[in-house]
Amino acid sequence: MRLFAARNLARLTSRQSPKYRGSTLRQALLLSGLGLSVLALANADVSGAHLEAQCDARYAPPEVDGAFSVPLEREEFASIAKSRATRLSSASYKANFPIEDKYAVEATDSGDVFAAVLDGHGTASVLGAFLCMFRSSLIVLRWQLAGGWQVSEYARKTLIGNVQKELSYLYKSGTNEPAHGDEKTVPDGRVAAAIQRAFGRTDRDLLAEVASAFKLGFGAVARCGSCACLAYVHEGTVHVANAGDIRAVLGKLGKDADTIVAEPLSSDQNAMVKFEQEKLTKEHPGEANVFTCRHPDSCYVKGALQPTRAFGDFSLKHPEFNGPPYVNGDRSAGRHFSAPYTPPYITATPEVKSHKLEEGDKFLIIGSDGLWDYLSNEEAVEVVKGQASCGNHDLAGRALVERVLQKAAKRYGMTYQELLSLPPGSHRRRRHDDTTVVVLFFD
Structure with missing residues (x-):
């Protein structure tokens, strides 16, 4: 089943993350958005609204389809003594079948919080999965059954762990080794470099996974990938690493307590952005x-991919994944890019911003592009502010998803229920994308 009771989910978390067993929070929490789930982490020492505003009826708990109605409540978050991230709300709603968005959240006893949103893209051949069964190759079977959602799932399982490893090496090296249980200050630039190394490690490990499948003739594995955005909250700083078109937006108080303003902590990295176009042109004279535009809102790297940073998509990174010219329509050897072909065109190295x-900083929204297709930064922070002003912090993610669906229904001349009744897959995807959000609240 997609939705778990809190007790069952805690048991599942303990199995998946034995490294973190036994803490106040069972040492960690690890969630993925496979359908729709909502998570609320509440600090026992925190009460009342985070934002100084009266509850407005417009921001009452949204009336949404039953699939949204199961909150997963967790134990108190009091163990994060050094972190300002005391609560979060997360929600994921699928348009594709299977959903290509994933997310993961972990909190450690040391007070660090990690939150990642992943957005997969690309489709592998199901026929290849049956063929590979005769080759007795489980690796090929796994990747041919998958496509973009498998890349995002792979990153969900491995990215945060890789980041933790790199940070551990950083904090324990040289003069940065902890003294008496307290970590000495590490420059933000070195933290950013460690996170970038972790993204690189994740991409290299993924490459090793799919290379054998590609060599056996299953070229679709070189055309799958996933964008990723990770937030790392450590003491009084949030580090945001973004590779692709997932977006992180900070909600902060304006000049008075009743206003909230949006401050982006990431930049969109896709072929529609002028800076990215200029970068591609400079690197591939x-x-x-090097990029083609069907219209201003639809531009692609080498005519194939919108994001300019992502895990996977190895046909745009390594020449050995450029298949030979197609013969009789046979695309089994992978995508073929004719000359000039001078990879890499994209990278998995994220842009890292430290804040x-x-x-006055109240919350951070991390959302897949399905959210931003319909909501501006300002609209998104207003929705979250409204839920927080009513004390409904756990409903913030749900409310963002609902707002996307309401606007999608209006755009296509449908009722809200008509949109919800569409089956996942092409019918739903034509109206909106997978939509996943994680909202971290700060106190």
Whole structure:
């Protein structure tokens, strides 16, 4: 089943993360958005609204289809003594079948919080899965059954762990080794470099997984990938690493307590952004098709991919994944890019921004592009502010998803229920994308 009782989910978490067993929070929490789930982590020492505003009827708990109605409540979050991330709300709603969005959250006894949203893309051949059964190759079977959702699932399982490893090496090296249980200050630039190394490790490990399948003739594995955005909250700083078009937006108080303003902590990295177009043109001079635009809102790297940073998509990174010219329509050897072809065109190295949390910083929204297709940064922070002002912090993620669906229904001349009744897959995907959000609240 997609939805778990809190007790069952805690048991599942303990099996998946034995490293973190036994703490106040069972040492960690690890969630993925496979359908829709909502998570609320409440600090026992925190009460009342986070934002100084009266509850407005517009922001009452949203009336949504039953699939949204199961909150997963957790134990108190009091163990994060050094972190300002005391609560979170997360929600994921699928358009594709299977859903290509995933997310993961972990909290440690040391007070660190990690939150990642992943957005997969690309489709592998199901026929290849049956063929590979005769080759007795489980690796091929796994990846041919998958496509983009498997890449995002792979990153969900491995990215945070890789980041923790790199940070552990950083904090324990040289003069940065902890003294008397307290970590000495590490420059933000070194933290950013450690996170970038972790993204690189994740991409290299993924490459090793899919290479054998590609060599056996299953070329679709080189055309699958996943964007990723990770937030790492450590003491009074949030570090945001973004590879692709997932977005992180900070909600902070304006000049008075009744206003909230949006401050982006990430930049969109796709072929529609002028900076990315100029970067591609500079790095690949003479390639007129280094990016192509069907219209201003639909641009692709080498005519194949919108994001300019992502895990996977190895046909745009390594020449050995460029298949030979197609013969009789046979695409089993993978995508073929004719000359000029000078990879890499994209990278998994994220852009990392570090932000010192201030008193007026109230929450961070991390959302897949399905959210931002319909909501501006300002609209998103207003929705979260409204839920928080009513004390409904656990409903913030749900409310964002609902707002997306309401606007999608209006755009396509449908009722809300008509949109919800569409089956996952092409019918739903034509109206909206998978939509996943994680909202971290700061106190």
